Amino acid sequence: MSKRVYIFDTTLRDGEQSPGVSLNTAEKLQIARQLACLGVDIIEAGFPIASPGDLQAVTAIAREVKGVTVAGLARANQQDIDVAWQALKQAEQPRIHTFIATSDIHLQYKLRMNRQEVLEAAAAAVAYARRFTSDVEFSAEDASRSDKDYLCRVLEAVIAAGARVVNIPDTVGYAVPGEYADFIGYIMENTRGIEKVIVSVHCHDDLGLAVANTLAALGAGARQVECTINGIGERAGNASLEEIVMALHTRRDQLGLETAINTREIYRTSRLVSTLTGMVIQPNKAIVGKNAFAHESGIHQDGVLKERTTYEIMKPETVGISHSNLVLGKHSGRHAFKERLTQLGYVLTEEELAKAFTSFKNLADRKKEITDHDLEAIVEEEIRQVPPVYTLDYLHISTGSTVVPTATVGLLKEGQRLEEAACGNGPVDAICRAIDKVTGLSCTLVNWGIRAVTSGKDAIGEVTLKITLDGEKVVVGRGISTDVLEASARAYLNAVNKLLKEGENNHGHDHH
Ligand SMILES: [Zn+2]
Numbered sequence: 001m002s003k004r005v006y007i008f009d010t011t012l013r014d015g016e017q018s019p020g021v022s023l024n025t026a027e028k029l030q031i032a033r034q035l036a037c038l039g040v041d042i043i044e045a046g047f048p049i050a051s052p053g054d055l056q057a058v059t060a061i062a063r064e065v066k067g068v069t070v071a072g073l074a075r076a077n078q079q080d081i082d083v084a085w086q087a088l089k090q091a092e093q094p095r096i097h098t099f100i101a102t103s104d105i106h107l108q109y110k111l112r113m114n115r116q117e118v119l120e121a122a123a124a125a126v127a128y129a130r131r132f133t134s135d136v137e138f139s140a141e142d143a144s145r146s147d148k149d150y151l152c153r154v155l156e157a158v159i160a161a162g163a164r165v166v167n168i169p170d171t172v173g174y175a176v177p178g179e180y181a182d183f184i185g186y187i188m189e190n191t192r193g194i195e196k197v198i199v200s201v202h203c204h205d206d207l208g209l210a211v212a213n214t215l216a217a218l219g220a221g222a223r224q225v226e227c228t229i230n231g232i233g234e235r236a237g238n239a240s241l242e243e244i245v246m247a248l249h250t251r252r253d254q255l256g257l258e259t260a261i262n263t264r265e266i267y268r269t270s271r272l273v274s275t276l277t278g279m280v281i282q283p284n285k286a287i288v289g290k291n292a293f294a295h296e297s298g299i300h301q302d303g304v305l306k307e308r309t310t311y312e313i314m315k316p317e318t319v320g321i322s323h324s325n326l327v328l329g330k331h332s333g334r335h336a337f338k339e340r341l342t343q344l345g346y347v348l349t350e351e352e353l354a355k356a357f358t359s360f361k362n363l364a365d366r367k368k369e370i371t372d373h374d375l376e377a378i379v380e381e382e383i384r385q386v387p388p389v390y391t392l393d394y395l396h397i398s399t400g401s402t403v404v405p406t407a408t409v410g411l412l413k414e415g416q417r418l419e420e421a422a423c424g425n426g427p428v429d430a431i432c433r434a435i436d437k438v439t440g441l442s443c444t445l446v447n448w449g450i451r452a453v454t455s456g457k458d459a460i461g462e463v464t465l466k467i468t469l470d471g472e473k474v475v476v477g478r479g480i481s482t483d484v485l486e487a488s489a490r491a492y493l494n495a496v497n498k499l500l501k502e503g504e505n506n507h508g509h510d511h512h
Contacts, residue, residue, distance in 0.1 A: 005248065005257050006224040007241065008200065009035050010044040011273060012057070013073055014238050015228040020447075020466065020474055021277045024502060028057040032065045034272050035229075038265040040068065040241075042095060044226075047073040048087040049080045055087050062091035069135065071095040076125035085132045096129040098122075099139035099167075102146040102154055119154050126161040139167035139202065144175045148183065152191040159193040165200050165224055170213055173206025173236060177216035184220035200224035203239045205231060210239035215247060218257060229273040230281055230288065242266045242287040242319070250314055267320035275380060278464045278476035280449060287319055322372055330364040344372060346379050356382045366482045367458040377453040377460050377480050388497045390439065393417055395489050399427045407431040409489065411438050431489045439496055443467040446474055450484060463487040467495045475499050 012028050015021070023031070028045070035043050045061040046054040062070045070091040074080035076098050088094035100111070100122050107113055113121070122138060129136040138158040140151055155166050168184060175183070184201070188194055201217040201224070203210040214225050231240030245261045252258070270288040274281050283290040293316040295301045303310035316322075328336060334357055341348065341356070348356060359378045364370060393410035407430035408421040420437035424430030428448060436442050446466040453460040462480045465488070475498050479490025 001221065002223060003257050004223065005218060005259050006041040006198065006200075007039075007245070007259050007261060008042040008044065008071070008224050008226045009040040009228065009241060010202075010226050010238065011035070011228040011232065011241075012061075013044040013046050014202075014226075014234060015232040015273070015277070016046070017234050018232045018237070018277070018279060021232070021279060022474055022476070023057075023276060024498065025053070025057045025060050027276045029060055029064060031229075031273060031276060032061045032070075034265070034269050036065050036068045037262070038269050039260045039262045041260060042069040042071050042224075044071045044073065044097065046087075049074065049083040055083065058084075058087035059090070062088050062094065066092050069093040069095050071097045071137065074098045074125075074129070076100040076121045078125075078128055081125060081129050081132075085129075089132070093135065094133050095135040095137055095165075096133055097137040097139065097167075098125045098129055099141050100125070101141035102151050103142035104147065105145065106142050115150055119157050122154055123157040123161040126158045126163045130162040134162075134164065136163050137165035137167060137200065138163040139169055139200075141169060142171045143168040144170040144180065144183065145172065148186055149190070152187055155187065155191045156193060159191070159197055163197060165198045166194075167200035167202055167224070167226065168217075168222075169202035169226070170204060170210075171202070173204035173210065175203070175213050176207070176209060177212045180213045181216040181220040184217045184222055188221045198224050200226060202226035204234065205236040205238065208236075210237070211243045211247065214239045214244055215255070218248075218255065229269055230279065230285070232273070232277060232279055240286070242270060246287050246314060246319065249318075263318050264320040271376075272380075275462075275464070275478060276476070278447075278449075278466055278478075280451070280464070287314075292316075293321065328360070328364070328370040328375070329368065332364070332370075340372075340375060341379060344375060348379070352382060363460070363482070367460070369456075371454050373454045374460055377462060381478070381480050387501075388493070389413060389500045390418075390435075390493055390497060392486075392489055392493055395431070395486055397427050397430070397485050399430075405430045407434040407489075409434045409438065411435070411493070427485055428488045431485065432492050435489070435492055435496065439500075441469060441496065441499070443469050443492075443496065443499070444471070445492075448488070450487070453480065458482055461487050463491040465491045465495060467492065467499070469499060473502075475502070 032043055045058040048055045048058045058072045072084040072088045074084040084096050126136055126138050199222045201222045203213040227241040228238040229241050231237040248255055248257050295304050300311045356379050390411045390413050393412045396408040399405040404423050405427045406423050410417055410419045418438045420434045422433035424433050448465045451462045453462050460480050461484050464478050466474050466476050468474050475495045477491040477495025479487045481487040
């Protein structure tokens with residue numbers, strides 16, 4: 001049996017269904033490009049029929065991201081498949097991913113169909129999808145709670161209809177590893193034609209077992225894993241890509257399997273997804289958490305200094321965490337700046353470079369030592385900005401324990417300066433209200449968080465916040481500065497600009 005495991009990343013579909021996450025097309029494209037650099041085999045770009053925004057994003061990814069299979073999700077009916085194909089047809093390697101539930105509980109309460117009807121619908125959907133592409137994946141939703149003999153019959157039918165990949169998801173995160181491995185093993189042994197297709201698994205983390213179940217299934221013969229960056233996804237999330245990949249990499253001796261992932265891109269991808277989704281990574285998260293490679297106790301530190309392998313099973317460099325070294329300062333020129341960015345893997349247009357260099361010079365005036373992390377923060381901020389309607393000209397805050405916090409902001413719109421002042425319950429509240437006065441919108445701040453990008457007293461702080469206008473659609477804004485309040489103002493404006501931009505495009509967002 002082949003040792004190759006195919007990595008099917010569903011960050012942009014299942015991950016994007018995480019509560020509170022909503023990415024626009026530009027953000028999804030950026031993540032998709034990074035996933036291609038990371039070396040995933042398949043990018044599930046979205047669920048085209050779910051909303052016009054999804055359709056647009058999948059179309060853009062299919063058209064622009066090359067060297068990787070791009071999949072789109074479709075329920076087992078012709079209309080879903082037609083729309084999925086419309087989005088996917090420009091892809092270099094398109095895959096239609098169609099699904100229907102096979103557990104009795106879903107048949108009875110959700111689909112209101114009997115077993116024979118579901119089997120026929122599944123086979124018909126696969127046959128229909130095959131008219132468009134030879135790469136068709138079928139998923140049996142809630143497979144792990146389905147009758148296993150019935151499931152084998154459904155899989156036989158879809159294989160006969162031309163499915164290339166069959167996915168056996170643990171949709172509700174109910175399985176435990178030994179049981180799931182046996183289940184996959186049973187299917188491998190009792191399904192006619194199974195040797196002709198790739199068996200895939202898709203595990204959810206409701207019991208914290210998504211990665212364990214995935215590895216168990218690989219042991220039983222599965223060769224595609226569906227997973228997300230940072231494990232984001234519905235409810236408790238999906239199996240985490242970085243954990244699966246690093247388990248396979250670090251324990252090749254036990255598992256004997258390989259992927260095509262460039263592990264050195266893991267950390268960068270994790271950061272990008274965290275920043276764009278606004279979903280913060282817990283410090284103790286395996287592989288990519290802030291503490292994943294930190295040795296705190298004296299005994300451990302001493303051991304690692306003497307011989308790293310005493311307490312370290314992986315090198316941080318392997319996942320792309322570089323030791324933040326001093327690189328640039330106030331007197332560094334444009335050439336050195338560009339050189340370092342190139343080494344860090346950023347390719348910028350002249351215009352982006354000019355903007356980023358200006359930010360760098362501003363930062364260098366306030367901060368003595370500029371590290372790689374600072375540079376990454378600057379570049380990410382610059383290249384992720386939507387073309388702004390409003391930009392921050394100046395900010396003045398008056399606050400303290402005995403005064404009412406007051407903010408005065410000056411914003412630029414088409415070269416014109418607009419100024420307003422407002423009081424608030426705190427300085428951040430005052431800033432938001434002053435900005436609202438200028439824009440005439442009244443947004444609600446749903447959530448506000450700060451992260452130190454770098455260390456030291458003059459560290460850059462990154463504020464990520466979420467705002468809503470109508471109480472339903474949530475927009476994420478980000479801003480960086482050495483000043484927390486200025487970073488808040490920038491983040492709030494970033495979110496407002498995105499809101500205005502999306503108002504223009506009028507994207508719906510209605511997931512199943
Ligand atoms: Zn899922």
